[in-house]
Amino acid sequence: MRLHWHRRDLRLADNRGLADAPERPVGVFVFDEAVLEHAGASRVAFLLDAVGALRAAYRERGSELLVRAGDPASVVPNLAADLGAEFVSWNRDYSGLASERDERVDDALENVDATPQKFHDAVCHEPGSITTNAGDPYSVFTYFGRKWRDREKDDPRRIPETAPAADLGVAPGAIPTLSDLGFDAPAAEVPAAGTDVARTLLESFLDDDVYRYEESRDYPAEECTSRLSVHLKFGTIGIREVDKRVRDALESASGERRESVAEFRSQLAWREFYTHVLYFNPDVVTTNYTSYENPIEWENDDDLLAAWKRGETGYPIVDAGMRQLRAEGFMHNRVRMIVASFLTKDLLIDWRHGYEHFRDLLVDHDTANDNGGWQWAASTGTDSQPYFRIFNPMTQGERYDPDAAYIREYVPELEGVDPDVVHSWHELTPTERANAAPEYPEPVVEHSERREQALSMFERARGES
């Protein structure tokens, strides 16, 4: 028999580790303290829900998802020994920390005579399979994206027959509660987990929103993106299943509708690009991908960081984004770009502080994508925004939230304030601001001054002044 160790693949369908080996699997999920240490309450709440849905799916098939807690390097081999499992399978996780843990499990399995079986599952094309003609990993998305798009994709995997629960002879183990794991109830509203939920989201997105994705995806008030990120992060839906459905939509569409579906599909390629970048450069989690001649002299002012985290910078689109993050554990992509640019290039705060805050609060936090997004915004990443391209937070707000609908949804102090006033908040006099929205903060910095300071900071780092 085979024990399948679920990690970021909390589903039965389209799961390579479950489907591609001949032996019938029984599943286990291990609550690992080293992983939970870096997780926020809302992400753990989603995880618990996803584990519950997976257990229900196993039980529907007369099988079982075992649940354990502790260091996988002892829990998994011990369980394999108790079950008399000949094989232990898992799907690869491409981050550095996970790879180290997996190596320890691999070594420990030798002591119990269980053979490890490892599968590539989380991405359509595993790291190392899309390279430059010289065989190197790509550091620029465009060429990677083209190859990814044109490369033949595998079909989704069937649901395998699982091992019967009756024969196991071990306790299933209870799914812990949030407080068992040391977390308070999350401040954010956490989305529901499970494959059924993910499929419903995908189908409803493909019914309609995907065809206006290209023109509307940058407008947060439009809410036309798929919201699949958390499901792709935890693997409650398989990437081959998503991509197959998207390819079907692409084949049956034409003209602008087809371009819109293609634009969505290229986001799936970005996800894989950043997975490959992290795999080949595990240090990017803490260090700049692109190094400058001198260290970047971030100011790292604690009060400004705290105002940014609270969503009280006096820059409406930034504050709306930061408050959406706190309320929902989610932020729209365009707004993630704006708040990340604001933190690094207006507040002159090191991207690592922003990354840590996102890691604490985002339900969809994914090391590769979060790091890729932050380093892009900070002009330290693979395919970054050039250092001299600095978002103006007011014009970004005006352009992407012209009616201030998104801003007013999350910043109640600005409710009823005319959009023109909202978008020129920094140009008003303190008296005008106090009259328009007495509760809303004054801008914490002056964008045009900070822009100049940011340029000098980067020029010094480049050794130009």
Ligand code: FAD
């Ligand atoms: P859709 O627009 O529907 O996109 C579909 C899927 O494509 C997403 O679910 C995601 O898996 C992938 N995707 C979309 N945009 C990107 C991108 N720019 N980079 C990589 N993959 C992408 N995404 C995460 O999944 N986790 C993160 O922790 C994360 N942190 C980010 C931090 C910053 C500073 C920035 C600028 C972006 C970050 N992103 C992250 C990328 C992006 O913002 C989210 O994937 C997207 O907003 C999720 O919403 P959606 O599922 O509706 O996206």
